[in-house]
Amino acid sequence: MTRVLDGNAVATSIRDGLSTSIDSLGEQGVTPGLATVLMSDDPSSETYVSMKQRDCEEVGINGIHVEIDVEAPAEELLSTIAELNTDPAVNGILVQLPLPDHVDKRAVLQAIDPMKDVDGFHPENVGLLVAGEPRYKPCTPHGVQKLLEAADVDPDGADAVIVGRSDIVGKPLANLLFQKQQGGNATVTVCHSHTDDLAAKTSAADIVVAAAGVPNLIDETMLAEGATVIDVGVNAVDADTEKGYRLTGDVDFERAKSVADVITPVPGGVGPMTRAMLLYNTVKAAGLQHDISVDLP
CATH class of the missing domain: 3.40.50.720 (NAD(P)-binding Rossmann-like Domain)
Incomplete structure (x- = not known):
C-alpha cells in the first residue's frame, strides 16, 4: 500500500512541540516575535501572510505585520527593515515575495539582519548552510x-x-x-x-x-x-x-x-510544513538572540 504523507498532521505535531519550546522561553521572560512585511497587492501574497500571522497567534508567537504601498519607493521598504532589525521585540523578519519590479529583491534580502533572517536567504546564512553549519535551514x-x-x-x-x-x-x-x-x-x-x-x-x-x-x-x-x-x-x-x-x-x-x-x-x-518550519526558525532565533538553549521538535 502506498503511504500518502499527511503534511498537516506532521506540521501539527511540530507546532505542538514548538508550543512547549515557547512556554520554556516564556519562563525566562522571552516571547518570540515574527514580523511579516507585505509590499504587494497580490491576493495570494495577502493570504499567505494572513495565514502566517494566524499561525503565530495559535502557538504563542508575537506577530507583527507591516504593509507598505506597492507603489512606494524601495527606500521605504529598506527603512522598515532597518527599524525591525533594531527592534528587540522582533526575532524574525519575513519579507513576503514576490516584490514589485522596482524593488531589488537581493538588496532587500541582504538588508535583513542575518540573525533575524528566519527564511535563511541572507548570503551569510546561505554560506553557513553550504558549510554544513546552518543557523536557519530554509x-x-x-x-x-x-x-x-x-x-x-x-x-x-x-x-x-x-x-x-x-x-x-x-x-x-x-x-x-x-x-x-x-x-x-x-x-x-x-x-x-x-x-x-x-x-x-x-x-x-x-x-x-x-x-x-x-x-x-x-x-x-x-x-x-x-x-x-x-x-x-x-x-x-x-x-x-x-x-x-x-x-x-x-x-x-x-x-x-x-x-x-x-x-x-x-x-x-x-x-x-513550510509554515511550521517558519515558526520553528522564529523560536530558534529567539533562543539564539537571548542566549537561551531551547529544545526544538
Whole structure:
C-alpha cells in the first residue's frame, strides 16, 4: 500500500512541540516575535501572510505585520527593515515575495539582519548552510527533511533526485540532503530545464523531489517501483470549480501513486510544513538572540 504523507498532521505535531519550546522561553521572560512585511497587492501574497500571522497567534508567537504601498519607493521598504532589525521585540523578519519590479529583491534580502533572517536567504546564512553549519535551514527544504523523517525514510546512502534548482528549494535542499549529518548523506542529483533525459534520472532514484513549477511533470513512467516522492509544486490549473481553477503539484498524483511507496499530496503535503518550519526558525532565533538553549521538535 502506498503511504500518502499527511503534511498537516506532521506540521501539527511540530507546532505542538514548538508550543512547549515557547512556554520554556516564556519562563525566562522571552516571547518570540515574527514580523511579516507585505509590499504587494497580490491576493495570494495577502493570504499567505494572513495565514502566517494566524499561525503565530495559535502557538504563542508575537506577530507583527507591516504593509507598505506597492507603489512606494524601495527606500521605504529598506527603512522598515532597518527599524525591525533594531527592534528587540522582533526575532524574525519575513519579507513576503514576490516584490514589485522596482524593488531589488537581493538588496532587500541582504538588508535583513542575518540573525533575524528566519527564511535563511541572507548570503551569510546561505554560506553557513553550504558549510554544513546552518543557523536557519530554509523553511521548505527543512520541511521536506521533516516529512522524510516522519515517514521513516532515511536519505543515508540513497540516490535522491531534485527536479528544480531554485534558490528557495532546489539548491538548499541539495545541500541538506548530501551533508554529512543526520537527515543527509544521500547521493544527490539536481535536474533542471537543461537536463537531458529527465526520466532516466528520476527513474533511477530512491527519492524524487519535484520542485520545478510544472504541473504534472512527473508520472509513474518516470519513477522506480517503491520510490519516495515529495511534491513541492503548487500550480493553479484551469478547472470547472467555483474559483475557476484547482491546485495541482508537479507530480501526477494518481498515476505516480501506483508505483510510489511514499508520496505527498498537493495541497496538504509540503505546504503546511513550510509554515511550521517558519515558526520553528522564529523560536530558534529567539533562543539564539537571548542566549537561551531551547529544545526544538
